[in-house]
Every structure is written in C-alpha cells, then in structure tokens.
Amino acid sequence: MSQTTSNAAQGLGQATTLASGFQFPSIHNFPPFYTLQPTASTWKNQSDLWGTVIMRYYRHHRLYQLDLDDSTTNDQLFNNQRISRALKPETIQAIVEEMVKKGDAEWDATSRKRRAIIFWRKPEDWAAMISSWVFESGLNNSILTFYEIAHGENSEDQEFYNIHPTVLQKTMDVLVKRGVATTFQGANFEEMGVKFFNAGA
C-alpha cells in the first residue's frame, strides 16, 4: 500500500455504510482514488485496492457481471456522490483489466471488453461447494440440468443459488477436469446437463 494513499485514507476516518449493510473502506471517500494514478507503482496499489473493493461489493450483493454502461458508472460503487467523484469508464476498464490478469475477473469474449465476470469466489471453491451439495442430497448418478443447479427448488437455500451461467460453466469445467462429473447435451441440444459420479465430494 502506498504511504500517501493509506495515510490520507486513514485521515478520512469514517467509511460509508450502505442500506444493504455493505461498508465501503474509508479509501472510497478519498478523492485521488478516483483518478488513474500515472505512477506505475501507485497505479498498481490503486488498481489492487479497487479490485478488492469491487470483489467485496459484488460478493456482498451477489453480483457477477460488470457491464461498462451508464448503470455501472453511475452505481454508488464507482460514483461517490458524497465527495462528488466518479471513476471514468476507461479507468474501470483498466482496473478490470488488472483483475483479469490476476484471475479475479474475465472478459466476456464477445463483449470487446465491455462486459466482465467478477470471480469473487474461485470456480474451484464453487466446485467444492456444489459437489458436496450433490453428495449430501444423494444426487450422485442422477442427471441435473444447469438451470436446476442455479435456480432449482433444491438449491434455493444454497450459496450458489442464482449463480451466473458463466461462473457455473467454469465451475463445471473444474468438476469435469477432476473427473467428478461429466457435462453433456440432451437429444435436443438445447440445455446442458451434468451427471455426477459416485466419487463423492
């Protein structure tokens, strides 16, 4: 953490807490935090910090997708009305680019860097969660649809309820690689399904 930013951030004292219960770190109220810092080392710290804030915000609100459009740039995450500072879309893009480098995010291949998926939980961790749920529900050896895992009645009380399709696909890739499950298409080639083997969790 760079000396100037951390000291100044501490000097600001109070952090903003949202109605949702999410608390921004105090650096969120620090005006220079909203300007892309030209010094490489400072920029590295800045983008790292932004990455952390984004991950925490997305995790708290169970968001997965970041679109570089007005609704995002106007979101309280990037637009701090209290200090009248907002991140420019280019800066957000640069931050996400850094997150992609670290494996914390991934650009949607067709979006030309306008849409990214934020991995506030690694696909490996989702994989462990889902496979233990399958094991505990005795769903080994039966067929599940991707939709059923993400939106089914059986998973309503699970962490991964309403999981983003891309994240789910990544998670399934992990499970397939481990030999725990296999994914396949139905006779109509419409939706993906998955079959978990008896390997357990």
Next chain:
Amino acid sequence: MGSSSSKGAAAKITAHDRAILDLKVQRDKLRQYNKRLEGVVEKELRLAKGHLAKGEKQRALLALRRKKFQESLLEKTVLQMTNLDELTMSIEQAMVEKQVFAGLAAGNQVLKELHKEMSLADVEKLMDETADSIAYQNEIDELLSTRLSVADEEDIERELDLMVEEETKALLPNTPENALPELEQQPVEEGMLSKASWVDTLCSNRET
C-alpha cells in the same frame, strides 16, 4: 459447450441419461414459464386495482379477466410440471431397479460358479474322510492315555502331592527361629489375684 465433456467420461452417458436430461430441460422451461405467468398475474392485479382507484371499472374488469385466464394457464403448467417430474422419477426408479437386478444376477452367477467347484459327491467324500480321520485320532488318544501302568500312575500322583506341598509352603510365612523371651514374674500383691487365677475363679463360678 459440448466439448467440455471429456472423452472418457462421455462414454458413461447413456441414451437414458439424455432422455432424462430432455425431460428435466422441459420441466425447467415450464418453471421459467411459470415464473413469467406469476409475474403477469401480479401485474394484472396491480393494473386492476389502479383502474378501480381511478374509477375505470370496465378496464379493471378486463384486467381481472386476463388475470383469471392466466391463472388457469398457471394451473395447467403446474400440472404438467408434476407430470414431467413424476415421469422423470419413474425413469430414475426403473434405472435403479435395473441396477439392482444386474447386481442380483451377478451375485447369482458367482454363487453358481462356486457351487460348480464343489459337487455334492465331493463334499460327501470329504466329510466321510474327515469323519474317518477324527475316529482315527480318537483311537490314538485312547491308546496313549491307557498305556501308562498303575505304578506310573502312583509315581505321578506322588509327584503331584510333592508339588502341592511345596506350593503351600512357599505361600505360608516362615516360623520365627529365635527363642521366645522369658516371661517376667510379676510380684503378686496381697489380696490381689493373679490374672490367671482370677480367670479360673470366674470359670469355676460360672459352672456352679
């Protein structure tokens, strides 16, 4: 997307699995449709209330009519979903039963093969031979235990007695070897009976 299934594992997916997946996909679609209908029903109800608040009774009635129709659709989809679910469950149940049958068949096969390896005649022969061997062994035992003479028996008994005696000796404490101290003569005071004579007196008194 299909390329994500690895080649080895793909072989484990049967046509049955695909059929079940298709059923479940259909059910998922119904579920989505259901959600949409629920939203529409809610919206119509909201509209009807709004119209009524504004005094537009006719339009409120229309909205309610639409709501009624959508509710009937909703009911139908729920029924269809139940049917799909039941069908899927029946298939899964049948698959489990098939596996159970396969398991039983395999067990039966093994049992048959094991039986083939030991024919009844063989078993009978083996049992006869075993019985012969046991009888022979019994004979040996008998011979060995009766061969000893009476004199030998007595010798053995004596040896046993000796062992027992030694054992008991080892258990008891040694008798003291030093002599007992001499009793000191206590001077007997006049008018006083010695302890021994006093006891004698008591005893003789009781007898009389």
